[in-house]
Amino acid sequence: MGLDSKPSSTLHGTASHDLADFPVPTGREENWRFTPLSRLRGLHDGTAAGSGTVVVNVDAAPEVTVETVGRDDPRIGRAFVPADRVSAQAFTSFEKATVITVPKEAVTTRPTVVTLRGEGGGAVYGHVVVAVEPLAEAVVVFDHQGSAVYADNVEFVVGDGATLKVVSLQDWADDAVxxxxxxxxxGKDATYKSFVVTLGGDLVRLSPSVSYTGRGADADLSGLYFADAGQHIEHRLLVDHTVPDCRSNVDYRGALQGDDAHAVWIGDVIIRVEATGTDTYELNRNLLLTDGARADSVPNLEILTGEVAGAGHASASGRLDDEHLFYLQARGIPYDEARRLVIRGFFAQLIQKIEVDEIRERVLGAVEAELGS
Structure with a gap:
């Protein structure tokens, strides 16, 4: 190991704000091998001209401050560093950023809803910062709609003792990227709950990540996705435990139907040498509803200390359980309805975690519509 006797992680690659530090991917790299680069429309190689439009509208809770700022705002880029070339391209290319601030000890009385609507054209690059100051509590919803070729970064800064709940809904038009x-x-004793719902778009690649700065922080990352024929949906998670006595839980579930429907889930959890007392678990489950659909699921757990409270992962991809279907049909329920009930049950536990009633009902309706198709 050379002069440094501490083991280092193999899951955390290059991180930089400088685009030059990221070579143009070829598809042979580990973090790009599942992504169809030809469908990124130039986001990965610098050929995507930033001539499109994504309209950002924020319906903020009364306790929240919303600002549109330039690239030189000191709050931008303090909480994260891009981990791949498209993220770095977005960071170097956006013109204006949205900064949402929840002041210290404030408890918001309703969700803040950020609607991002694509209006076609060329590529668009964006940036959003959500800062929840110490002991504050907030719910923020991101609602992606319309047609776009969009690359962006979102920073969530959760202060000591603060709570942030985020719902990110990718309900793009069929041609969106x-x-x-x-x-x-x-921060110390912070709570972060994320719920990602990916339904629309031609290609969606979302990379949620978490880092810790103080003891006692808790991250819960949940996700639901439904891929149709020809659609590529990819979620790449990284939870990096660097301080003691923190927790993380990951639960992503997806269903796929139709020829060339493709879902990718990568779950990387690192427990560093200094992160004693960590408690973590990650789970991914996929239902393959038709022939021709494909799910790639790769959980990775890297433990660099022997002093953990708990650590584990699980992954499963398969078809509907014939015994469940037979049980329902034996009680007079037709096959199509039995199939619907089993799939609803597969998603039900996750959907109930969505605390925004309007979004929860919308997701339930979208799942029903997928099953009807």
Whole structure:
């Protein structure tokens, strides 16, 4: 190991704000091998001209401050560092950023909803910062709609003792491309709950990540996705435990139907040498509803200390359980309805975690519509 006797992580690659530090991917790299680069429309190699439009509208809770700022605002880039070339391209290319601030000890009375609507054209690059100051509590919803070729970074800075709950809904038009990095930076005793719902778009690649700065922080990352014929949906998670006595839980579930429907889930959890007392678990489950659909699921757990409270992971991909279907049909329920009930049950526990009633009902309706198709 050379002069440094501490083991180092193999899961955490290059991180830099400088685009030059990231070679143009070829598809042979570990973090790009599942992504169809030809469908990124130039987001990965610098050929995507920033001539499109994504309209950002923030319906803020009364306790929240919303600002549109320039690239030189000191709050931008303090909580995260891009981990791939598209993220770095977005960081160097955006013109204006949205900064949402929840002041110290404030408890918001309703969710803050950020609507991002694509209006076609060329590529668009964006940046959002959500700063929740110590002991504050907030719910923030991101609602992605319309047609776009969009790359962005979202920073969540959760102060000591603060609580942030985020719902990110990717409900794009069928031709949209969206590549995004979400990074949560958690203070001492902070709580962060993320729920990602990916339904629309031609190609969506979302990379949520979490880092810790103080003891006692808790991250819960949940996700639901439904891939149709020809659709590529990819979620790449990284939870980096660097301080003692923190917790993380990951639960992502997806369903796929139709020829060339493709879902990718990568779950990387690192427990550093100094992160004693860590408690972590990650789970990914996929339902393959038709022939021709494919799910790639790769959980990775790297433990660099022997003093952990708990650590584990699980992954499963398969078809509907014939015994469950037979049980329901034996009680007079037709096959199509039995199939619906089993799939609803597969998602039900996750959907109930969505605390925004309107979004929860919308997701339930979207799942029903997928099953109807």
């Amino acid at each position: 969206h590549v995004s990095q979400h990074h949560a930076h958690l």
